[in-house]
Amino acid sequence: MSVTVRVPTTLRTLTGGESEVSVEGETVGAVLTALDGAHPGFKDKLFDDDGNLRRFVNVFVADDDVRFLDGLDTSVPDGETLSIIPAVAGG
Amino acid sequence: MTRPSSLRCRACGEVRATASVQYCEECFGPLDLVPGPPGATGDELRARIEAGPPSMWRYAPLLPVPAPPGAESVGWTPLRPAPALGGAVGVADLWLKDESANPAGSFKDRVVAAALGRALEDGRRVAACASTGNLAHAVAGGARRAGMGAVVLVPAALPGDDRAAIAAAGATVVPVEAGYDAVNRLAVEASMVGETERWAWVNVGLRPWYVEGSATVAHEIAEQLGWRVPDAVVAPMASGAFALALHRAFVDLAAVGLVPAGPPPALWVAQPAGCAPVAAAFAAGADDVAPVRPDTAAPSLAMGDPPDGPEVLAAARASTGGVVAVPEHEIAPAQRRLAELEGVAAEPAGGVVVGATARIAAAGRLPAGATVVACITGGAHDRWVPDPGAPDRAGQGPGRVTGTIPPTVSALSAEVAGGPTVAPEEPNR
Numbered sequence: 001m002s003v004t005v006r007v008p009t010t011l012r013t014l015t016g017g018e019s020e021v022s023v024e025g026e027t028v029g030a031v032l033t034a035l036d037g038a039h040p041g042f043k044d045k046l047f048d049d050d051g052n053l054r055r056f057v058n059v060f061v062a063d064d065d066v067r068f069l070d071g072l073d074t075s076v077p078d079g080e081t082l083s084i085i086p087a088v089a090g091g
Numbered sequence: 092m093t094r095p096s097s098l099r100c101r102a103c104g105e106v107r108a109t110a111s112v113q114y115c116e117e118c119f120g121p122l123d124l125v126p127g128p129p130g131a132t133g134d135e136l137r138a139r140i141e142a143g144p145p146s147m148w149r150y151a152p153l154l155p156v157p158a159p160p161g162a163e164s165v166g167w168t169p170l171r172p173a174p175a176l177g178g179a180v181g182v183a184d185l186w187l188k189d190e191s192a193n194p195a196g197s198f199k200d201r202v203v204a205a206a207l208g209r210a211l212e213d214g215r216r217v218a219a220c221a222s223t224g225n226l227a228h229a230v231a232g233g234a235r236r237a238g239m240g241a242v243v244l245v246p247a248a249l250p251g252d253d254r255a256a257i258a259a260a261g262a263t264v265v266p267v268e269a270g271y272d273a274v275n276r277l278a279v280e281a282s283m284v285g286e287t288e289r290w291a292w293v294n295v296g297l298r299p300w301y302v303e304g305s306a307t308v309a310h311e312i313a314e315q316l317g318w319r320v321p322d323a324v325v326a327p328m329a330s331g332a333f334a335l336a337l338h339r340a341f342v343d344l345a346a347v348g349l350v351p352a353g354p355p356p357a358l359w360v361a362q363p364a365g366c367a368p369v370a371a372a373f374a375a376g377a378d379d380v381a382p383v384r385p386d387t388a389a390p391s392l393a394m395g396d397p398p399d400g401p402e403v404l405a406a407a408r409a410s411t412g413g414v415v416a417v418p419e420h421e422i423a424p425a426q427r428r429l430a431e432l433e434g435v436a437a438e439p440a441g442g443v444v445v446g447a448t449a450r451i452a453a454a455g456r457l458p459a460g461a462t463v464v465a466c467i468t469g470g471a472h473d474r475w476v477p478d479p480g481a482p483d484r485a486g487q488g489p490g491r492v493t494g495t496i497p498p499t500v501s502a503l504s505a506e507v508a509g510g511p512t513v514a515p516e517e518p519n520r
Contacts (some may be wrong), residue, residue: 009283010116019284045119055117058104063273063498065396080350085279086114087121087398 003031003076006083014041028059029072031082046084056087095127096155100372101402109351124299126343129153133348137318137422140310140349147201147307151402153347154307155209155299159395161236165200166307168192175432177463180449184462186321188312189435191470193492195260197391198308198333198468199229203293205304206467210291215218217242219290221278223249223271225389225438225469230293231490233259240289240489244274246270247495248483258490265506269498271393277429277498286504302332309340312464313350320350322461323357323412325448327440327468328369329392331399334360337466357412358401359446359456363387363439369400373407374416380404388422389439391469413456425449429467437473442467 002022007015015021029089036043046057053059060083061064065069068076076082099106102120114121115321129136129152136152143149147166148158169189177185193200203226207218218234220226221244234241241262245254245267260266267274281287282295293301320341325332341355362370363388374382380400381414385393397403407414417425428440429435448465451457496502 006280009288010114046118054102054118054120056114056121060276063269065272065382067396069385083276083280086119087278087396 002078004079004081005031005035006081008084008086011042011045011084014039014045026075027072028061028066028076028082029076032059032072052059055082058087059083060085093151093157094129094153094155095128096124097212098122099123099125122299124153124155125305129347136347137349139168139216140314147304147311149247150307150310153343154205154303154304156205157212159204159207159211159237161232161238162204162208162233163258164194165204165233166193169203169312170312170432171434171435173465174443176429179428179432180445181452182448182457182463183460185448186312186316186462186464187433187435188308188428188466189465190308190466190468191435191437193229194225195225195228196448196470197225197229198305198466199225200233201304201307202332203229203233203304206291206293206297206301207239208232208295209236210293210302211239213291215289215291216240217280217290217293220244221271221274222296223253226294227262227264228260231257231262231330235489236467237259239291244278244455244503246274250334250491254492258492261508262506263490264492265503266492267491267493267498267503273498277423277500277503279502281500285502286508287500295420298332302336304453305333305336306340306343308333308466309344311338311343313341316462316464318350320344321356321464323359323451323457323463325359325451325463325465327389327444327466328360328362329394329397331360331369331397333466333468334358334403335399335406338410355410357406358403358410359412359447359451360407360414361443362414362416363389363392363443364416364418364423365389366393366395366517367414368395369397369403370414370416372400372404373414378404386420389443391438391440392443413451415447415450417450419442421446435467437467438469438471438478440469 022032025034048054100115100120101123103118135246140149144182145167156158171187173187190198217240218230219242220230227243231241243262244265247266255265282292328334338358344350366385368380382396385395387393422442425446429445493506496506
């Protein structure tokens with residue numbers, strides 16, 4: 001069960017400069033936990049003190065914002081891409 | 092001399108000197124520009140402004156960005172008295188801030204001018220955005236006048252005539268095989284990597300400067316009313332950046348002594364019912380905004396997850412205004428009423444603003460005799476004659492429509508690599 005995670009620029013210091021990394025996990029929460037295990041520091045950046053995704057962190061499974069799905073419980077099919085994207089666009 | 096400023100993270104409050112940063116490196120929060128003191132205040136500042144050009148750049152002493160070339164025609168739009176419409180909706184002293192008078196027909200000309208001023212200062216040569224409407228035209232035209240290249244990402248479903256219209260102003264139009272949200276996401280990703288990172292993504296990496304262009308709408312309203320603020324403003328909302336910029340600018344105007352000390356206008360924000368996440372939060376007394384999937388007749392307001400939602404809510408409450416949802420079936424009649432009674436041809440967002448103004452008045456939320464300014468942010472858009480051959484006419488200008496690409500940064504880079512986007516031969520001036 002391998003998932004590709006696309007990493008935004010400012011977090012690539014955590015992945016040795018890689019823009020995409022592969023980790024295991026069947027839900028968004030599990031993928032992000034595995035990501036933090038492989039590249040420590042992601043959880044501090046992505047989650048607030050209550051364990052929720054920060055307001056300005058958007059996570060997509062393929063093309064879908066996980067807030068329209070089941071949030072951290074959203075299932076991630078094998079081979080799918082999970083994208084972490086700052087919520088900065090629009091205006 | 093531009094106004095000194097710094098950037099502050101909206102979420103965690105971290106402050107940094109202005110630089111080419113996209114968002115807070117600590118918590119992903121967007122960065123807000125915090126203006127420092129202008130070079131003058133009160134009467135001296137007023138005199139400098141009044142001696143300035145008839146454009147948004149008369150407010151240069153208040154702005155943290157320099158003017159780009161070719162922006163002399165942007166702004167200083169009419170503040171039109173609207174007695175007939177006011178009589179019809181029950182507002183005795185109603186005015187329309189008519190942004191359709193800008194070169195590309197909307198307030199987006201202002202924000203693009205501010206963003207491009209910053210971009211050139213930062214050595215960027217290609218303006219870029221994802222848009223299907225007002226912003227696309229403003230970027231294409233603004234970049235052309237500034238002697239920059241322009242790239243506009245559009246959903247592949249956008250009709251060919253619309254693509255051609257954007258290309259006609261000099262932009263490279265890139266159709267993306269994806270919906271509008273995913274195209275916007277591609278813009279964010281492209282702004283963070285490789286060749287496309289050096290482009291001036293006007294409403295992504297340049298957003299802190301971009302929004303300052305909207306502040307000039309508030310500056311003009313105050314000056315056109317004889318250096319006073321109205322009792323209430325009604326503004327449409329997509330991302331919320333426009334409404335928020337107005338509110339902050341009105342507060343700033345009093346702080347620098349350009350208008351008498353006092354509270355800012357009541358901020359009334361209008362959303363179409365088919366995309367009204369902030370109005371829903373306002374009605375529920377909530378501080379957070381739950382995203383929605385837009386389904387509205389006002390395409391320029393179809394942003395279901397508005398980045399500035401909570402800040403707009405707070406500003407509306409603090410100023411004793413509010414956020415209003417206008418039923419979809421009221422939008423077209425209100426748009427028509429605006430044209431019939433005042434001769435102003437607005438895009439559907441104008442109908443949303445007029446509909447909201449009528450609802451606020453009918454609910455008794457405006458004091459008797461209140462001066463109310465309704466912001467008509469864009470003009471009607473059915474002006475282009477279909478021209479099926481236009482997209483294929485290579486070599487007549489820098490604009491073109493590329494092949495359709497999948498929504499990936501690598502496909503975008505490959506499609507525009509070494510293309511005509513980077514250097515139009517001469518500024519069109």
